[in-house]
Amino acid sequence: MRRLLFVLWSSLRLPHFLGPLLALTILPSFAAGLGVSPTLLEFSPAEVAKGLTLRNTGTATLRAQVRVFAWEQRDGKDVLEPSTALLASPPFLTIVPGASQMVRVIQRGGAAPDAANGERSFRILVDELPASAREDVRANTPSGAQPGLTFLLRFSIPAFIASGVNASDAELHWRLQNTETGLQLVTDNTGNSRAQISDMQLMSRDGEVLYEHKGLAGYVLSGNVRRWSFGLPSSAAAATEIRMQVNGQPTRYPLAPADVTD
Template identity: 35%
Template sequence: MRLPRRLAAAAFALALVAGVASARGQLQTRQTGVDLDAGDRAGRLVLANTGDAPVAAQVRVYAWSQVDGQDVLEPTDAMVASPPIMEIAAGGEQLVRLVRPTAAPVEREQSYRIVVDELPGQGESEAGSAIKVRMRYVLPAFVRAPDPAPAALECRIEPRAMVCRNTGGRAAQLGRSHLLAAGGRRVELSPGLLGYVLAGNTRRFELDAPVMAAAGSATQLEVLLDGQPASLPLARGR
């Protein structure tokens, strides 16, 4: 079963807000992702409550793949959260273990998304005029292969999109990014995280009309690749 793509493509931290906020608990994560070496059995995720009232949370883990250039999340038992549901006291923290049931090292990098949701408190109603804040964090998690080849990106411009393929053995994180167009003009794609291209996969990044107008003459992608500045040549697709 596939989850809706709007969840699969969610950013690291999403705040789901409607109307006037009245939540007193403040759910936060202490990390932006989880990394496990090939033979590791478990990783750690620390949640915190910076508010003045208890907050309940649920942690779920999904297998993360890329199909037809899009992110897809599917239920999995290859990594589980313990505990999956918790209540965090005001000002407190909660350690969540992310456990692999098997100790066998992976042969290829495995990718997951950890979805952390704030749950309604006791006596709270989703109906009525008192609208509550519900926090959702969507974090990447990787189980690394032994001695993986570094990420290696090949990007091309197609109608309405930029398509990047990663031929390396590690996922590639694309951060702040621009297209370098004719005359040295820089066209912004994203001021922050653009997305990931998983190891051995292809990711399609949709471009709006103004960006596509400049993309026709773009020759390079300037991007923070795994946190480091990089300049990648752009090919032309069909």
Template identity: 30%
Template structure:
């Protein structure tokens, strides 16, 4: 009996594996509609927690998140046993059409320390269309630290993957592998850059879009603009 209790205690103490989430970016129509998030717990442990909705704003060098009641969640509390799957509904609290694109973060906050925490973007507004993110970029230097500053004058958010710098002679350096970050509509963001002997002079920056295509973002000269195709 003691051995059985010890085995049971060890099984209960196993950490939860990472939840499988689908999709990883959520979209709500501008008017009405709903979105669904599917969660699967492959085990070995149980994942318990709650779903939080945070309004998402950006400053030049920081993200700002505040609790919001404009998106309703069902269920708000989660208890996923190993091997179980759960669907979470996300519905706008207001049926009227949103003005512009609204940005949120959907946070899966664990009840117990040690369980993984998740944060997913949710956008309410038109899906990716020819009305795309419009980006302008330039290189800045502050206290000897170079940075890429991008502004989004478009009506939709921008999403950057695999940010790289390409020199005038075509040599490519990967600066950020995978997701580099988001730029919300009407906002600016700044990415610190590793120092280079050439100061990023004479080259250009490039990123991959969610559809797999690539776009030039900015050259090292100030205020050189690039307009990204739909879906960035």
């Protein structure tokens, strides 16, 4: 029976490839059912490997591939680049109905960041492949190599290698900014750990909610800048405080006013 599968993952800017990747993807599937756990991998600097479990909850045999990409943020946008700092073994799997198989994600020597630097960030892409896909489909690009190939389902799993010595929490500094395309919300993360942002509220001086974004808004990686537009109304320019969940904890920050046009 045909069903719809909903997969949440971050919007990524993928250099040299056509077609935007949506934050919410709705894709068809016929009987196969790929599940992946956990949904986050965190390595200590000395940790050699973590396990990622792939499950087939459907009624047909499925094939999957697992690839690792370095995850950066440039110009306030997410970017994925090929990386061998983490290796997935095996990279290809065939899983019969009701079975599961573990993929080892291995930290190579020298992959851990220097003590003075922030944690390193990665995305592990797990793709369910159509039965017609060739065995050589794997490629060092997020979109894959085989012309015309359509993945049945994709999971994008965040993975991080901690900086170890001198590790600290995320340190966020928020401001509003006027641009030619409208009002933007901007934050700098000067800490050496990422921040997962959700449930944002822009507050006026007297406590009025001027704008609200419910649910996951994305990550701000260590040492990086992130920008959001959201179609912010002009009234949001009067906000003086921002409230949100940061890594699952309720947090509030002062919000610098918009006084610069880029």
